[in-house]
Amino acid sequence: MKEYLLLFRGGDAERKQFSPQQIEAHMKRWTEWIGGIAQSGNLVGAQPLTNEGRVLSGTSKKLTDGPFIEGKEILGGYVLVKAANFDAAVKISEACPNLELESGTVEVRETGVMDDHY
Numbered sequence: 001m002k003e004y005l006l007l008f009r010g011g012d013a014e015r016k017q018f019s020p021q022q023i024e025a026h027m028k029r030w031t032e033w034i035g036g037i038a039q040s041g042n043l044v045g046a047q048p049l050t051n052e053g054r055v056l057s058g059t060s061k062k063l064t065d066g067p068f069i070e071g072k073e074i075l076g077g078y079v080l081v082k083a084a085n086f087d088a089a090v091k092i093s094e095a096c097p098n099l100e101l102e103s104g105t106v107e108v109r110e111t112g113v114m115d116d117h118y
Contacts, residue, residue, distance in 0.1 A: 001082040003044055003111045004089035008076045011101035029097040037081055037092060048077035086110060 018026065037043040051074055055064050076098075083089040089108050098104035 001084055002089075004081050004083055004086070004092075005109045005111055006079045006081060006089070006093050006096070007107040007109065008078065008096070008098045009074060009105045009107065010076075011098055011104035012074060012076070014101045014103060026097060026100070029100070033095055033097055034079060036095075037079065042082045042092065044080035044082060046077070046079040049075055080111070 015023070015026070034043065034046050056062070057064070081089060081092055083092060086108070089110070093099075093106040093108050096104075096106045098106055
């Protein structure tokens, strides 16, 4: 099995409009979705991310506050899963609660060794 990183972006503006009951229900769907991945034996790890961070850049290693990007592109968290192939990882992603939100996305990326391009 290969490992795939599922990256979550968007939905922040929509979630800010949720009532407390909607927030609770949405979080329950996240818990159930990740719990189902764990129960299937395909979960490697998962964590939400805060909006605070620092960005280190370039050869000068300049450190700035960040990330300062448009809200729909803020990385909100990740799940690392095991799957037989890319299509199976995408299938796991299709039930992600982030996709219940119009601006929610799930980026699916295969992890692996660095190739000759690096």
